Amino acid sequence: MAPQFEPLPDARAALEDAPCGLLQADSDGLILWANRTFCRWLGYDLHELAERRVQDLLTMGGRIFHQTHWLPLLHMQGSLAEVKLEFVDKAGQAVPVIINSVLRDRGGVRLQEIAVYVARDRDKYERELVQARRKLEETLAEMKRLRDEAKDRAHFAEQMVGIVSHDLRNPLSVIHMSAVLLERMGVTPQQQAVVARIARSTDRAHRLIAELLDFTQARLGGGIKVAPRRLQLRAFAHDTVDELKAAFPDRALQHLHEGEELECNGDPDRLAQLIGNLVGNAMAYGSADRPVTVTTRPGPASFSISVHNFGAPIPQEHQATIFLPLERGDKAANAAGRSVGLGLYIVSEIAKAHGGRVAVRSAEGTGTEFTVTIPCSGLR
DSSP states (O other): OOOOOOOOOOHHHHHHTOSSEEEEEETTOBEEEEOHHHHHHHTOOHHHHTTOBGGGGBOHHHHHHIIIIIHHHHHHHSEEEEEEEEEEOTTSOEEEEEEEEEEEEETTEEEEEEEEEEOHHHHHHHHHHHHHHHHHHHHHHHHHHHHHHHHHHHHHHHHHHHHHHHHHHHHHHHHHHHHHHHHHTOOOHHHHHHHHHHHHHHHHHHHHHHHHHHHHHHHHSSSOOOOOEEEEHHHHHHHHHHHHHHHOTTSOEEEEEOSSOOEEEEOHHHHHHHHHHHHHHHHHHSOTTSOEEEEEEEOSSEEEEEEEEOSSOOOHHHHTTTTSTTOOSOGGGGTTOOOSSOHHHHHHHHHHHTTOEEEEEEETTTEEEEEEEEESSOOO
16 A cells, blocks of 8 residues: 655745755846745844845855855856854854855846855854864974974084083193193192092093093084095904003903904904993993903895993893983993993994994893994995
8 A cells, every 4th residue: 555645845945944044146146035044043034134145145255256256156056055154143243154055047137046054064164174283283383383483493412512521631731741741740649549540530530531522423424434444353452452441450351253364444443442341331231250252253245343341131121222322221330420321322433433333132131232233335
């Protein structure tokens, strides 16, 4: 059996109270009719709208759009869909709307038929989106400004470190030479102890200044500079370790060489500094009763220098950052205060300057080993 439907209400009444505003206007926008919904939204009676133009009810921006886009497009394509505008109600308040408009011939007369939908929620949502985007852009701009300021401050600080470190060398040299002269002039045992402390302190200050200058050069000068030449790997490493033994008279330090002698390409001063930094690190963090071992290994295309010590391993979470400047594996172990945390960073930069790399292995029971691998030729 076919479904039974209630008879439709009067079509005119349905249009008057439709859930959207409906208007009829001539081709130039003169209002001929508006339904009760539209009149209620804007607070007008129908007779107040009669003989007024649609564009007269728009905001200034809407009037410009009506003149430059709405009418031209309507006459060119016969319709206009989902245009967002603002009408002005009788109280002077803007009412955001979405309009659809169609141009039709009715009995030889061209009429605009306009459907209007109030879009307050959509307008609010769009405004919130615009505000959120503006706030995000402002936040990003502020972050960029702060980042640029931080970068400028860091650059300035690094420059100052280099300048101050360079200028400190002269007065330290005077202090050191004065201590040497005092010792030669003949001093009492008590004075001798004081002079020795002065000499040790100036030597330490010179080492720290050298590290700071290398740091500045690496950061601001495009990397540490090297002057490579041909050298015998085993003989060079043996002599370097012998010199370091004098700096650590109470510790066991040994050199092992695996394989035949190798003539390699490198800067002997920088490579000696690299070994010295690794040995100093091993002495500071390794077990005092176990030896520190420097091992050189030649290869067909590269050679390696390893420094091994026994003791507590470097925590896994620190191994990824240990070659960054001002990073130290265990601050408590640095009680002697021999470094500002640049030693391993400088080792890494010297390795890079030779076209090589540095790696670390550290585990409980087997100890810690830093290995620098450098091509036999082809420095950067």
